[in-house]
Amino acid sequence: MRQAMERMENRGFRAVPIIDEDNKYVGTLSEGDLLWKFKNTPGLTLKGTEKVMLKDIPRRMDNQPVRIYASINDLITLVIDQNFVPVVDDHDVFIGIIRRREVLEHYTKQNQTDEKQEKAKSYNYAGHILADASI
Structure with missing residues (x-):
């Protein structure tokens, strides 16, 4: 418990994945879990x-x-x-985590790329109409 508390404090995490000896994800330990353990253990x-x-x-x-x-x-x-999603392989071996922030950043970046492509398509389409009209 002490090591988990120190790692969470040093890295600014509010929760961490728990991995067993076979590198399999078994759960999530949160600050709240640690506080409840303190409270309930006289x-x-x-x-x-x-x-x-x-x-x-x-x-x-x-x-x-x-x-x-x-x-x-x-x-x-x-x-x-x-706040984060643990990622595992087909054998449930823990690979890593993806944080909420990373998902939002990826989605935002993808959305911006899609918007740029749509604008380019409509611009090219309008350009084709203008070119055809001047013939």
Whole structure:
């Protein structure tokens, strides 16, 4: 528990994925989970957290993972309620996380590219009409 708290503090994370010894995603540990563990464990000190295993901390919720080939729509659906989406392979081995911010940035970039292409198409189309009209 102590290592998880320190990593979360040092990196500014509010939640982290929990990975087992086989590199499989097993759940999400949040700041709230850690606070509830402190509250519900009388006498637990900061030093004492070194002995608390993550598997012994009740988790409020686990972020739903996606497969590596998930669509952007799948990701958007999940980041509505999750700050990050764990990504796993076909054998449920953890690959990484995609943060809500990254999904939004990708979607925004893609949307801007699509808009530019649409403008170019309409410009070229109008250009063709003008060229044909002057004949």
